[in-house]
Amino acid sequence: MIFEALKPQVSQIVSNTEKTVNERLLNICELLETHIEYYNWVGFYFRNGDKEELLLGPYVGAPTDHTVIPFGKGICGQVAVSNKNFVVPDVSAQDNYIACSITVKSEIVIPIFVDGKNIGQIDIDSNTPDPFTEADERFLEYVCNEVSKILP
Incomplete structure (x- = not known):
């Protein structure tokens, strides 16, 4: 499975201390978007400090x-509040959805x-x-766990 092949690459990116945290996060985005054909964004x-809002990071x-x-x-x-994974098979069926692009399904x-504190998230549109x-959920949980090691 492609996910198993990508795990060591994710870990390698995370452990590359010659790059900034944002550069490593961007490299992870690039890796996933390039190698998983249905990952389009x-x-x-x-989290923006103590504010109840999220700020866009590398993408x-x-x-x-x-x-x-x-x-x-x-x-x-919603994930920032629930602390749970959220899989949306059909975005058009969600009442509380923010459309980024008409091509996203x-x-x-x-x-x-x-x-133990929810400090952010990985977001993937297809x-x-x-x-x-x-x-996908298990793989992305692995990615998030790896990423958490380099975040303040």
Whole structure:
């Protein structure tokens, strides 16, 4: 499976201390977007200090206007509140969805925890309807766990 092949590459990116944290996060986005054909937009959002909002971090894919997302709004904002994975097979069926692009059909968001605290998330949009499986969730949990090692 492609996920097993990508895990060592994710770990290698994370452990490359010659690059900044943001450079490593961008490299992870590039790796995932390049090697998983239905990952069309890959990015990170992080809690903005003590504010109840998320700020867009490194990402690859189409530009987005959604650089700040209030907690509770959209899929990312809901994950910031629930602390749980959120897989959306069909974004058009979600009432509380923030459309980034008309081509997006589905989304998966996995929280990142540091010392038990939800400090951000990885957000992936797909132009393919319902492509995400439990294997995607487990792989992205692995990615988030690796990323948590380099976050303050």
